Amino acid sequence: MNYLSPSVKTLLRPCRQWLTLLALVTGLAGCVEPYAPDVINAPPNLLVVEGFINADGPTAIRLSRTISLATKTTPPPEAKAKLLIELQNGPSYALTETAPGSYTGAPLTLPAGALCRLRISTAKGQQYASDFVPVKRTPPIDELQWKAQDSGFNFYLSTQDPTGTSQFYRWEYDETWEIIPIYRPDIQFYSTGPGKGRIGEIASPYPYPAKCWGSEQSPKIVISQTAGLSQDRVRDFRLRVLPLNSNRLFSRYSLRVRQQALTREEYDYWQLLAKNSENIGSLFDAQPSQLTGNVRNLDEGGDGLPALGFVGAHSVSEKRIFVGRGELPAGTVPLTGYEDCMPPDIVNPYAGDPPPTADEIAAILFAAFADPSYIPITRVPGQGFWAKSVDCIDCRTRGTASRPSFW
Structure with missing residues (x-):
């Protein structure tokens, strides 16, 4: 029995055609197989x-x-x-x-x-x-600003050329941000002989930096044009978006933009x-x-x-902006970047019944910390020691400890 009126059938006919096309495309996608020609x-x-x-x-x-x-x-x-x-x-x-x-x-x-x-x-x-x-002579960047919006922290650029000769623009940017480790060890592993070791106070000078700087070049091609517009003017062009909880905003962040005027x-x-x-x-x-x-x-x-x-042949205009943690809107909670490092591990060389001997404790400590990629952090009464991988402690694994000249 057919319960559809002629008018409804007319409305459904295009839908059936689209469904048929969708089924065809889906079928084609399922038949695609990787192919690497010899020229590759x-x-x-x-x-x-x-x-x-x-x-x-x-x-x-x-x-x-x-x-x-x-x-x-x-x-x-x-x-x-x-x-x-x-x-x-x-x-x-x-x-x-x-x-x-x-x-x-x-x-x-x-x-x-x-x-x-x-x-x-x-x-x-x-x-x-x-x-x-x-x-081509590139005009200066008039403004580089950021705004906290639902989509994230958006960085906008504005520029103009009163002569109207620029029209075609390309931008490159690089980012720099502070990295603050969440652990500051107060103990250190010392080898005491083949297969043995002990935990003592950390050596001086302190071996781990309190702060590092990460950096990254722009991974994308960013271009825009004003040809055909009444003015050679770019206003509030969105150049970069950071998530609202980006770890790059945890302490201090900087964005440097380089602008180039291109030929068509x-x-x-x-x-x-x-x-x-x-x-x-x-x-x-x-x-x-x-x-x-x-x-x-x-x-x-x-x-x-x-x-x-x-x-090409052109000059370059440059502008830099800084964003400090204190400038962020109230309620903003950036990630530290060390979320995978929580909680710390527990290494307890004293556990056991009967308790291990001094030589056994020395062997346990050697097995745990002789490899410098795993580091003791502090003593925990009744539990032994906190410990974590070097990536969670030494920020030089994520950046450089050398302060940038512009910081």
Whole structure:
């Protein structure tokens, strides 16, 4: 018996079509099997060029070679190359190799609109050059602020270019935060001979720092544009979001932003790179596209292999913001970062019936603490000792004890 009116059947017909499509997509997803073509294991040995010509400061360029996706090692650096910054109808400036594959040039001040490029001669004599690009002067960052909202602690940036010549922007940021260990040991393990040890007062100078600093570079490509708008102005662009209970806000946090004004071609390159690297993984994501930079192989009759990378020319604007624990809204309770270290372990070498002998106690302590990755913290009357892994005690496993120059 059919209890549906004709009008309801009409409404349900599109739903049935969507359900059919959903079933088809679900079936396809269930049939997907991993496939690794041979080219993944045997890629061409392409030159990779990272960096830009700094129009108002030192230029830093990194050269490396592509490797197989299946390779677990880092890309090999392209060492002992000769690099030049060339101005069209003007002088050239050499870069110096400061580490294998890393090249640095002296600070330059290049006028806006000047055409320049990067020239590369590898140790094997291969010749590469980027296209000549116009120098762009990056406007300053007007404001960098944070707001506590339901979505988290949001960091917003505002900038503008009254001349209207910037339009295409890229931002990089790095974060620094204080790390405060939750344990401060007052005892220490001392070896007293083969297979034996004791617990005594901690040595001087105190071996564990009271504070460290963690840091991280921006992992994503962050870009935006104002082309087509009435003003070359970016207002309250959300750059970074931290969870409301982020451990990076436990004591003090800093965010430094570096702003770059790009040409349209360089912006398009970064936009495509972002799509290829960050939005791949599901049936509905954008499919990978061929990435074409502006670095060319100049060798005639050579292997003709292109290089990967886009070398632009622009200045950099920078701004830093600090957020202290006392500035956070009332009721905010950031994590310490050491939640997995609670509670402490108990090591009791005195337990037993009958009680262990002095030699047995020394052997138990040696077995527990001879490995420096496990550390006694303090005495607990009637229970022995608190103890925990070195990662819970020495904050140098999570950062550096050297205070940053800007802190």
